[in-house]
Amino acid sequence: MRLLNRSAGRLSRHRRGPVAGLVVLLLGLLLTGGLYAAFAPAQADSKADQEELVKQGRELFLVGCAFCHGANGQGVLTQGGSQYGPALTDVGEAAVDFQVGTGRMPMAQPGTQVPRKEVVYTKDEIAALSAYVGSLGTGPAIPDAELYDSERPGDLNGDGKEDDQDREILVTRGGQIFLANCTACHNFEGSGGAMPRGGFAPKIRGVDSKHIYEAMLTGPQSMDTFSDGNIPPEDKKAVIAYLETLDKAPSYSGFTLGSLGPVSEGIIAWVGGIGLLVGFAVWIAAHTTRSSKKKDEAAA
């Protein structure tokens, strides 16, 4: 056993230190300056690129999406007044990147809920579609990689380094936030669960960290949103770190049977346990082969 080297107090003590404040200020200035220097000259180009991307996206949209979502993403109502395809004016880039990036859109057939399937569009096409829909109105942008990169936990224990200990803290915190906010629908291991009227919370294991982040941000389909005002970005990262840890951790206890809890365990107990043991019982009580010979005949 190894003792955990962290305490809640340490983080704030360092921040309060006068030298630390100065260091942070200097670092911040340096960083801002550096970033500006790196990105400013390219901005003119990127603006033109962006317009080109939106244009491409619009073309793709008209072919693949407009039938349900309307030519300008305004949505299509059925005659009865219910939504055929919802309006996409304020869903944001992140929503498109999630829906198309996980293959949920375009929809193969109408249903209670769109399942995840093979991705239809290429990476560039998805970027173009996102850019177009993003240009229609407000809504969250595609998150920067830094937001969901759990290898960059930040200096959480305040020892001046960003290392494994910080990641451990991030994972532990993520586990708690996961259990408080996610397991109710997605199950304790992210295996998914049932929702009313044929809906379901999908399995969220083995999903791209970016998509997890986008799902929290945009609340796909019937899912609640977990906006940055609800769960701050650093805590979203913690949840992602926890899920990644679950993915990487060995199965300490053997085959997990889909991690669905006692139902699958009960099936194994009956089929595997009782089934096998009754099989043995049949063997134990079965009659052995018989010989037509008599004992003294054989001896003779």
Next chain:
Amino acid sequence: MTVGDMSQVATTNGTTPAPTKGAQRAGAIANWADERLGLGTAMKKNLRKVFPDHWSFMLGEIALWSFVVLLLTGVFLTLWFDPSMTEVHYNGSYDPARGREMSSAFASTMEISFDVRGGLLMRQMHHWAAMIFIASMMIHMMRVYFTGAFRKPRELNWVIGCLLLLLGTIEGFTGYSLPDDLLSGTGVRAADGFMKASPVVGSYMSFFLFGGEFPGDAIIPRFYVMHILLIPGILLGLVAAHMLLLVYHKHTQWPGPGRTEENVVGYPMLPVYMAKAGGFFFIVFGVITLLGGLFSINAVWKYGPYDPSKVTAGSQPDWYMGWPDGLLRIIPAWETHIFGITLSWNVMIPILVMPPLMLMILIALPFIESWITGDKREHHLLQRPRNAPTRTAIMVALMTFYGLSWAAGGNDIIAIKLHLSINQITYFMRGAVFIGPVIAFIITRRWCISLQRHDEEKLLHGYESGVLVRSPEGGYAEKHLPLPEAKAYTLTARDRDPEPETVEEIEASGLAGRQVRVRKLRAKLQALFYADNVQKPTAEELHDAQHHAEHELHELESQIAAGPNRHGPTEH
């Protein structure tokens, strides 16, 4: 005992020739023990005690041996488990939980899982053994019921068996709750809700059990004492009584040549039965160990410590609590508020009424049947399920009810795995738990009667030999051959159902009032119980049929001899 007596015993044993030195020593030990315990007399009777051999007679053994495995693994777990709800900060090896607050019970469960070598194996074995223990008790009970082994003189052993099933279930539930993880805590929380729903004293019961308000800090230590002392003690006592009665009554057997109500045919306790039972112990132990090593069960580190504000999708109890949980899911929202009191039918019916009712029905089954049939004889020969169609159908109906309720307890998993709506499953189950058992009863009963008819056919007309014969007219017929004598005897080795009393007979009996009504009711039930059963043929019927079959066979053979394209000697 006088000195003279003792010397005589010693002399008797001492004069037995000893072929080898080892045997001599063994003899000496046996002598030493017998002089003090008098084992000789008790063992003489039992060492060669006969046990009949059939796979279905070993189902109870699975329960017995998994109970032994439970005791062994359970003792191992107690060496580390700390049944306390004191909050501690986890400091063990499982990284994602490090630093988290949790109860000592959960922390020590984590320690057993991650810091004790083989601890996780033992935990999983203990849990698998518990699941198998209860499952095997149930299939053993089904076997006893379907074969009529519960009849006189074994009714009390049936009752003991029912109590064992009840205690096993409670033992399972208390054990499931001990790790204090999110899943088991949710179960305990539901149990708190059940208690609060009890009429009049509900909230008081809850406060007394939890030592205050839920969750309190008393429930784990209290469950622990129940789980490792109180219930296992009673279980052990009842298991001993169950086995003693088994030895006293001697095991039932299937009818067959040489097997009667007055004897028991099989292998002697020493060596064959002992070897088979002992071997089976190792097999049960081995299978449970393999399950424990290969299959994950209750991975507490993923659930995390119990926290009353958290929950996971797929919150289910272990399988044996699944059926009341299913009823709890499908019951409509019935709650009455009257005169300032609250009656939660939506909890009381599925939890406080149905399981005790089911247990009482099970316990009462042998007594109800013997009252209806009026059969007060001892029975040691088993019946095939088909030869008691109503009995078989009753149990299948009960099993159908159980099975549907059970499935309802997994409605969320069924919904996601089969892409159905939990709402629709629930609506379906609300009807199915009533209609299903009725349909199952009718189908089973008719099925049994058809099988009886099939048996009768075989007895009277022989078995289908698989040889097709073409008649001169071009028709095809299958050659039937008479059953071997032993098989035919086995098929006829069953009781004829008695004729129920008629109304006239009852009225002529000179009784009056309530007694007559009871007799009439009984006669009516008896008629229903035996209705449409096929009785075994009489000696005369069998003789006629065999005569007829021989004649037919003879005819067929002569036709064959006449060849396919020639007309045979018979006139049609």
Next chain:
Amino acid sequence: MSDAHTPDPTGHELVPVEPIADPGLPEHQWRPTDVDPAKEKRAERQVATLFGLSAVCVVLFLVAYFTLDIGDNWHVVFGFGASTMALGFTLGLALLLIGVGIIHWARKLMGDHEISELRHPARSSDEDREGTLQALSAGLEESGIGRRPLIRNSLLGAVGLLGLPAVVMLRDLGPLPGDKLYHTIWGKGLKDKPMRIVRDEIWTPILASDLEIGDLVNCQPDALKNPERYDIDPTEVEGVNLQIHKSKASLILLRMNPGDIKPGKDAEGKSRENWTVDGIVAYSKICTHVGCPISLNERTTHHLLCPCHQSTFDLADSGKVVFGPAGRPLPQLPIAVDEQGYLVAQSDFDEPVGPSFWERDYYDRW
């Protein structure tokens, strides 16, 4: 068959003779291992091999026990924890092989003559019964229990009363419920400092403007982390007490389109119109059926599902039950914002949260 001789239980019909007479036990047939010494030897070797393999498994078990690491550095094989699997596999096989070996031995080599033993009726013999009855009546007679009803009845009464101490002594298992089930810590807010609503596990207060439409927040009362702010003794929110408070005070906050909300009536029949803030509603997280925490919300319908027994509540319509076994709506918490703009509880719930209990409707009494 015995019924060839015994009359039917009702005794008014003689059963016809058995159609086929019992042919008796069949002649014993020998097994190949009984008559063929080579086969016998082979079976013997097989059994010994099984036992030998079992011993090998035990050795492997020991090797696995001492070489495979757990704790901080699990050895991993094919993505599985190597120790558990190897220990289970070797020990399981060791046991199984002994079992299979013994059974094989019994089936092939042990004597397999079926023998027959006579049964005896379960009842005791008539003499024994007679003797027992005599002994019993002699004993009863000598005790005089039948002749002295005064002694008998007073003894029965006294022994019966002994049940009372047994029951009464359980009294201190726990305190009486009192009014505990009627209150939660939400009611502990102060006049100038109403109880703030904080994010569960993150423990930060929530600005109404933080939330977007469609957000669901799992919440706790601020007092669980900042008891001093509300003049609450810190021990009140530690250990057991913390769990007790959480089990009643857990809350879900949902922001929806204000137009979707149909305000219901409170316990006194007044409208719940001012119980929300800009489309933000707060409901108890504890199911009214048997008390599972629930937060499985469908954003599009505002239907909240319980994962335990699938009760479904409509959060846009006063938490009304729309499906499943729960008998009552989810209790709603009236919320407001404090001067810094953080969401706070206006008061406690106006009804007990969680599962029903007998005296629940005596709420006015408290």
